[in-house]
Amino acid sequence: MASSDLILTNVTKRFGGLVAVDDLSFHVQEGQIYGLIGPNGAGKTTVFNCITGIHPCEEGSIIWQGEEIRLLPTHKIVQLGIVRTFQTIRLFGQMSVAENVMSGRHIKSKQHWWNGIFHTPASRRDETENWQAVFELLEFFELRDYATHTVGSLPYGIQRRVEMARAMAVNPKLLILDEPAAGLNDNETLALIETIYKIREQGVTVLLIEHDMDLVMEVTEYLTVINFGRKIAEGTPSEIQENPAVIEAYLGSEDDDF
Amino acid sequence: MQQLVNGLTIGSMFALIALGYTMVYGVMKLINFAHGDLVAGSSFVGLFVFSQMLGGEVSLFVVLGVFAFTIVAIALLGFTIERLAYRPLRTAPRLSAVVSALGASMVIQNGIMLLWGPQMHIFPELIPTIIWEVGGVVVSLMQVLIMVLSMILMVGLYLFVEKTKIGTAIRASAIDQDAARLMGINVNNIIVTIFLIGSSLGAVGGLFIGLYYRGITFNMGWQYGLYAFVAAIIGGIGNIPGAMLGGLLLGLFNAFIAGYISSTWADAFTFILLIVILIVRPTGILGERVAEKV
Amino acid sequence: MMKKIQHIAYPLFFIVMALLPALLDSRWLVVATTFVIFTIVALSQDIVLGKAGMFNMGQALFFGLGAYTTAVLNAKFGWPILATLPVAILIPAFFGILLAGPIIHLRGDYLLVATIGFNIVFVQAVQNNLGGITGGPNGIFGLDMLSFPGLASFEHFMPYYAALAALFFTLFVINNLESSMMGRALHYLREDDLAAGSIGINTRVHKIFAFAMGAGIAGMAGTMYANQYSAVSPEAFDFIQSVLFFSIVIVGGSSVPGILLGVFVMFVLPEIFREFATWRYFIFGFAMIFTMILRPRGIWPAKFGRIPKAFTEKGRENGQQ
Numbered sequence: 004m005a006s007s008d009l010i011l012t013n014v015t016k017r018f019g020g021l022v023a024v025d026d027l028s029f030h031v032q033e034g035q036i037y038g039l040i041g042p043n044g045a046g047k048t049t050v051f052n053c054i055t056g057i058h059p060c061e062e063g064s065i066i067w068q069g070e071e072i073r074l075l076p077t078h079k080i081v082q083l084g085i086v087r088t089f090q091t092i093r094l095f096g097q098m099s100v101a102e103n104v105m106s107g108r109h110i111k112s113k114q115h116w117w118n119g120i121f122h123t124p125a126s127r128r129d130e131t132e133n134w135q136a137v138f139e140l141l142e143f144f145e146l147r148d149y150a151t152h153t154v155g156s157l158p159y160g161i162q163r164r165v166e167m168a169r170a171m172a173v174n175p176k177l178l179i180l181d182e183p184a185a186g187l188n189d190n191e192t193l194a195l196i197e198t199i200y201k202i203r204e205q206g207v208t209v210l211l212i213e214h215d216m217d218l219v220m221e222v223t224e225y226l227t228v229i230n231f232g233r234k235i236a237e238g239t240p241s242e243i244q245e246n247p248a249v250i251e252a253y254l255g256s257e258d259d260d261f
Numbered sequence: 262m263q264q265l266v267n268g269l270t271i272g273s274m275f276a277l278i279a280l281g282y283t284m285v286y287g288v289m290k291l292i293n294f295a296h297g298d299l300v301a302g303s304s305f306v307g308l309f310v311f312s313q314m315l316g317g318e319v320s321l322f323v324v325l326g327v328f329a330f331t332i333v334a335i336a337l338l339g340f341t342i343e344r345l346a347y348r349p350l351r352t353a354p355r356l357s358a359v360v361s362a363l364g365a366s367m368v369i370q371n372g373i374m375l376l377w378g379p380q381m382h383i384f385p386e387l388i389p390t391i392i393w394e395v396g397g398v399v400v401s402l403m404q405v406l407i408m409v410l411s412m413i414l415m416v417g418l419y420l421f422v423e424k425t426k427i428g429t430a431i432r433a434s435a436i437d438q439d440a441a442r443l444m445g446i447n448v449n450n451i452i453v454t455i456f457l458i459g460s461s462l463g464a465v466g467g468l469f470i471g472l473y474y475r476g477i478t479f480n481m482g483w484q485y486g487l488y489a490f491v492a493a494i495i496g497g498i499g500n501i502p503g504a505m506l507g508g509l510l511l512g513l514f515n516a517f518i519a520g521y522i523s524s525t526w527a528d529a530f531t532f533i534l535l536i537v538i539l540i541v542r543p544t545g546i547l548g549e550r551v552a553e554k555v
Numbered sequence: 556m557m558k559k560i561q562h563i564a565y566p567l568f569f570i571v572m573a574l575l576p577a578l579l580d581s582r583w584l585v586v587a588t589t590f591v592i593f594t595i596v597a598l599s600q601d602i603v604l605g606k607a608g609m610f611n612m613g614q615a616l617f618f619g620l621g622a623y624t625t626a627v628l629n630a631k632f633g634w635p636i637l638a639t640l641p642v643a644i645l646i647p648a649f650f651g652i653l654l655a656g657p658i659i660h661l662r663g664d665y666l667l668v669a670t671i672g673f674n675i676v677f678v679q680a681v682q683n684n685l686g687g688i689t690g691g692p693n694g695i696f697g698l699d700m701l702s703f704p705g706l707a708s709f710e711h712f713m714p715y716y717a718a719l720a721a722l723f724f725t726l727f728v729i730n731n732l733e734s735s736m737m738g739r740a741l742h743y744l745r746e747d748d749l750a751a752g753s754i755g756i757n758t759r760v761h762k763i764f765a766f767a768m769g770a771g772i773a774g775m776a777g778t779m780y781a782n783q784y785s786a787v788s789p790e791a792f793d794f795i796q797s798v799l800f801f802s803i804v805i806v807g808g809s810s811v812p813g814i815l816l817g818v819f820v821m822f823v824l825p826e827i828f829r830e831f832a833t834w835r836y837f838i839f840g841f842a843m844i845f846t847m848i849l850r851p852r853g854i855w856p857a858k859f860g861r862i863p864k865a866f867t868e869k870g871r872e873n874g875q876q
Contacts, residue, residue: 055753081755093753095746098859106743110755112736116764119737120728126735133736134863151862173754292664349848355663356610357847360805363798364843371837483795487675490668529679532672539669540657 007033007068007084007176007208009054014063016046016053016232023049024060025232031177036199036209038223038240042252046232047212048090051181055087056080067177082110084176088166088183090212096155100165103154104140107172108133137172144168144198160191171202178202180211184218196222220244228252262398264520265513270404270473272512273411277466278489279496279504280418281459287435287499288448288455291358295342295365297486298373299335299460303467304384304477305373307331311385324387332464338369339460340453348449366482373479381478384471407469414462415505422501431455435499488515491535497548506546565726572719576712584715585783586826591718592779593800593822595725597807597814599772600800602729605809605857606738607765608745610663612797613670616677617647617770619792621777623681626695626787627688636701636782643778644771651770655763674794682789694788701782714783721779725772726811732768733861741765742859802839806846808853816855 009031016024023046031037039047053060056077065073072080086107095103112133118126141147144164149157154165163183170178180199184192192215199209199222213219219226220240228236228243230252236243243249278300285293310330315323346365350358391402422428433441434451442448470485471477488511496507511531518530538545575587596618603611621643628634628642658669684691700710701717709716732738744751744758752758781787799821807817821839825832846854 057749057753076757077752078755078757081753086755087753089750089753093747093750095743095750097746098742099862101862102739102742102859105739106751106756107754109736109740109743114736116737119732119735119764120768122731122735129736130734131863153859169754290664292668346844353847353851356805357851359610359664359667360802361844361847363802364840364847367836367840367843369840371834371840375833375837487671494665494668523683525683526679529676529683532675536658536669536672539661539665543661543665 008066009085009177009208009210010064010066011050011054012064012066014050014053014060014065016049016058016060023232024053027063027229027232027234029227029234029237031208031210033176033208034203034206035225036203036223037211038219038226039210039212039229040214040219040226040243041229041235043214045229047229048181049232050229051087051179051212054080054179055085078110081173084174085179086170086173086175086177087179088163088170088181090181090185092159092162092166094154094162094166094169096153098154099151100146100154100157101134101137101141101150103165104137104146104168104172105133107140107169108136111136111172111174140168140172143171143201159186160188163187163191163195167198171207175207177208177210180209180213182212182214184213184215192218262396264516266398266400266404267520268513268516269509270407270512271515272492272509273408274466274469274473274508275485275489275492275512276415276505276508277411277462277469278485279493279508280415280501281463282486282490283493283496283498283501283504284431284455284459286493287501288431288438288452289347289358290355291347292362292490293342293347293459294359294362294486295346295369296339296459296463297484297489298366298369298482299339299342300463300467300470300485300489301477301479301482302338302369302373303331303335303464304471304481305377305382305479306334306464307468307471308382308384308477310334311387317385319385319387327387328465328468331468332461335464335467336457336460339456339463342369343453343456370480370482373482377479379479381476384475384477386472386475388472403472407473410465411469414465418458418462419501419505427451427454488531491531493545494535494543495538495545497545500545500547503545503547510546569719569723572722573716576715581711583826584712586823588715588718588779588783590818590823591715591722592776592783594815594818595718595722595776595779596773597800597803597818598725598729598811599769599776601804601809601814602732602741602772603765603769604801604804606732606745607741607762609659609762609765610667611670611766611769612667612801613672613674613794614769614773614800615792615794615796616670616674617651617773618777618780618796619677619681619787619789620647620650620770621774622781622787622792623689623695623777624774625778625781626690626698629698629781630695631688636699636778640775640778643774645774647774647777648767648771651767652763655766659759659762659766671794671797674792674797678789678793681792690787692789694786696786698781698785698787700785714779717782718776718779721775725775728772737761737764739861802843804853806839806843806853808855809857810853810855813853813855813857 012028014024014027015022027050039050041047049058052058054065056075059074063073064071067083067085072083095106113129114126141150144167146161146164146168149161154162167183184195187195196218203209223240225239226237226243227234228249235248235252236246238246281296282293285291307327310327311317311323314330315326342365346361347358350361388403388406393400422431430441430446430451431454433444433446434448438448489508492507492511493504494507495511496503496505514534515527515531518527576584579587596614600611600614603609624643624646625636625639628639629636654673658666661669681689682692701713740751740756740761743756744761748758803814803817803821807813825835
C-alpha cells in the first residue's frame with residue numbers, strides 16, 4: 004500500500020465568479036504535523052472542504068495513499084482514513100458526550116443493517132467493543148466525568164475536546180484540524196499542543212489550520228502559506244517567519260499576533 | 262380548444278391562490294398551510310354576506326358588497342393567523358412553524374365546519390349565466406369575468422411589486438431578511454402586508470371558486486390549496502410571475518387530463534407532475550438556483 | 556431513575572393491555588384495537604420523523620399498502636391472513652426504498668410536499684381500481700379473520716390480541732434499533748447531517764433505511780387494520796390521516812409515552828366524550844399551535860443517553876437528562 008501521503012496538485016475551486024482556491028499544490032508526508040496558514044479569508048477552510056469532499060474542487064488532483072480522491076463523496080473519504088474537525092464545532096448538540104464520541108465508531112462497527120431490527124450475539128459483542136473504545140477515548144481526552152452530559156450545555160473548551168475525541172474514534176490516518184485553538188485560553192492551548200503530539204505518536208498525520216502563531220510555530224514541522232487562495236510561500240516555521248512575502252501578507256491584517 | 266378555455270379559467274383561480282403561498286414562502290420560507298382554508302373560508306363568508314347581510318337579492322351593488330366584505334374579512338383573518346400562529350415562531354426551527362401552520366389550517370377548516378356544518382352548501386348565482394359560442398367553443402360570462410379580473414389583479418400585483426417602494430421592500434425581504442432590516446426596512450410590516458395582500462387575493466379566488474363550482478364544502482381548502490401550492494412550485498416558489506405562470510399551466514394541465522384521460526386521475530397526475538418537478542428542477546420554471554453556503 | 560421507571564412501566568403497560576378485553580364491551584374493544592393499531596403507525600412515523608428528522612407526511616400510504624396487500628392476497632387469492640403478514644411488511648418496505656430514493660435529498664418542506672403527493676397518488680390509484688384488484692372507491696370487504704386452530708372460541712378477541720402482539724413486536728424492534736449503530740446513526744444525521752457525513756456515515760443510505768423500516772412497520776399495522784374490519788377502503792389512508800400521524804409525533808413528542816398520549820387524545824378521547832368528537836380537530840389545531848410555541852419538542856420529548864449502564868456507573872450521574 005502506498006504511504007499515507009496527501010498530495011494536492013493544481014487544485015482550483017470556484018464559487019461562481021469567485022476563485023476561492025487558486026492553483027494550489029502542497030504535499031503532506033506521512034507522520035508530519037503540517038500547517039496551512041494565511042490571513043483571514045485566504046481560502047484555508049475551503050481547501051479543507053475540497054479535500055474532504057464537502058465542496059469538491061473543479062480542477063487539479065488530490066491524491067491520498069496513492070489514489071485520486073478529488074471527486075469522492077465525504078463519507079467515502081472518511082472511510083479511507085481522513086477525518087476533519089470544524090472551525091465552528093459541529094457536534095450532535097442534544098446528545099451526550101459518550102454518544103457523540105460513539106458516532107466516530109460508526110464506520111469501525113461490524114454491525115449490519117439488520118442489526119437495527121434484530122440483535123445477534125455478534126452485534127452485541129460489537130456494541131460492547133465500541134463502547135469500550137469510546138470510554139478509552141474519553142479517558143485519553145480527560146472527558147470521563149462528562150460522559151453522560153449533554154454536549155450542547157458544556158463549555159467551549161470541553162466541546163472542542165469532544166470533537167477531537169469523536170474524530171479520533173474513527174482511527175484516522177490523517178487528522179485535519181480546522182482552527183483547533185480558536186476560543187481556547189492559554190492553558191487549554193498548551194494542553195492542545197500536548198494532545199497533538201500524543202496523537203502523532205499514535206501514527207496519525209496531522210494537518211491543521213490555525214491563527215494562533217505561537218501554536219503554529221511550536222507544533223508544526225512544515226507550513227504552506229496561502230493568500231487569496233494562492234500559495235505565497237512554503238517552508239519550515241523558521242523559514243516562514245523570515246519570508247518577506249509572508250510578512251507583507253500578514254502586515255495587512257490585524258488579527259494575528261505575529 | 263374547449264379545454265383551453267376551461268384550463269385558463271381554472272388556472273386563473275389557481276394563480277390567485279398560488280400568489281398567497283408564494284409571497285409568504287418568498288419572505289418567510291414557510292408553507293402557509295392555512296392559506297387554502299382561508300380560500301375555502303372566503304366562499305363561506307361570501308355566502309354568509311350575501312344571504313344574511315345583504316338580503317339575498319342579486320344586484321351589482323350586492324355583488325360588489327359581497328366581494329368587499331369578504332376580502333376585508335379574510336384579510337383580517339390572515340392577519341390574525343400571522344400574529345397568533347407564525348410571529349411567535351419567527352426564530353424557532355422550521356418544523357415548529359410547519360406544525361403551527363398545520364394547526365392553523367385545522368382550526369380554520371374545522372371552524373368552518375362547526376359554523377356551517379359538514380354538508381355541501383350552494384353558493385349563490387351572482388353572475389347571470391350567459392353563454393357564447395365561438396367557433397365551436399363554449400364560453401360563459403363567468404369564465405370571461407374570472408379570467409379578465411384575475412389578469413387585472415395579477416398585472417396590478419406585478420406592477421406593485423416591481424414599481425413601488427413597498428414592492429421593492431418585499432422583494433428585498435424575500436432575498437435576505439436580515440439585510441433588509443439593516444437597510445431600514447420594517448420587515449414585520451412587510452410580512453403583515455404580504456399576508457394582507459395574499460389573503461385578499463386568496464379571498465377573490467375563493468369567491469370565484471364559489472361562483473364557478475357552486476358547491477362548496479368545509480374541507481375544500483386543502484383540495485384547492487394543494488393544487489395552488491403545486492402551481493407555485495412549478496412556477497418557482499417565491500417568484501411572483503412564477504406563481505401566475507404556474508397557476509395557468511397547472512390549470513391547463515388539469516383541464517387536459519380531465520378532458521382527455523379521465524377526471525378521476527386528475528389528482529394523481531398533478532402530483533406525479535409535482536414530484537417530477539421537485540426531483541428534476543425544484544426551483545421551478547422561473548426560479549433561480551441558489552447555492553447553499555456551508 | 557428513568558431506567559427504573561421504564562423497567563416497571565413497560566411490563567405494567569402490557570399487563571394492563573392484556574387484561575383490558577375482559578373489562579370492555581365490544582364497542583370499546585373496537586376503540587382499544589384502533590388505539591393499538593394507530594399507535595403502531597405513529598411509532599413507525601416516529602422512526603422517520605422523530606428519530607431521522609425527515610418531514611414525512613405520507614405514512615398513511617404505507618399503512619394502506621400493507622392493508623391492501625393483505626386484503627388483495629386474502630380476498631382475490633385466498634391466502635390466509637397470517638400468511639399475508641410478511642408480504643404486507645415487505646411490499647411497503649420495498650416501496651419505502653423505491654419512493655424515498657429519488658426524494659430523500661430534498662429540503663424539508665419540499666420533501667413534505669413530495670410525500671403528500673405520493674400519498675395522494677396512492678389513494679387515487681386505489682380508488683380507480685388499479686389493475687382491477689383494488690376494488691374501487693368502496694374498497695375490498697369480506698376478508699377472513701385471523702384465526703388459530705383450537706382458539707376458535709376466542710375469535711372475538713383475535714383482532715385486539717393480534718394488534719397487541721404487533722405492538723409488542725414493534726416496541727421490541729424499536730428498542731433494538733435504539734441500541735444499535737443504525738439507530739444511533741439516525742439520531743446523528745438528524746442532529747447534523749453534515750457532521751454525520753464527515754465522520755463517515757452514508758446519510759443517504761441510512762435515511763432510506765429509516766423510510767423502509769417505518770414503511771414495513773406501518774404495513775404490519777395495515778394487516779391488523781384489515782383484520783379488524785375485515786375490509787379496506789381508500790378513505791382510511793387519505794393524506795389527511797398522514798397529517799394526523801405527523802402531528803401526533805410532533806405534538807406528543809418523539810417518545811413512547813408521548814406517542815401513546817397523542818394517539819389517546821386524538822382517537823380515544825373523542826370516543827369517551829362524544830360531544831368532543833366534532834370539536835376534536837378544532838381543538839387539536841389549537842393544541843398544535845400552542846405546543847409549538849410553548850413546548851417545541853413536544854409534550855413528552857425524547858430523552859437521550861442510551862449508554863450501557865455498565866459504563867455510566869463509572870461516570871458521574873448529573874447531567875443525564
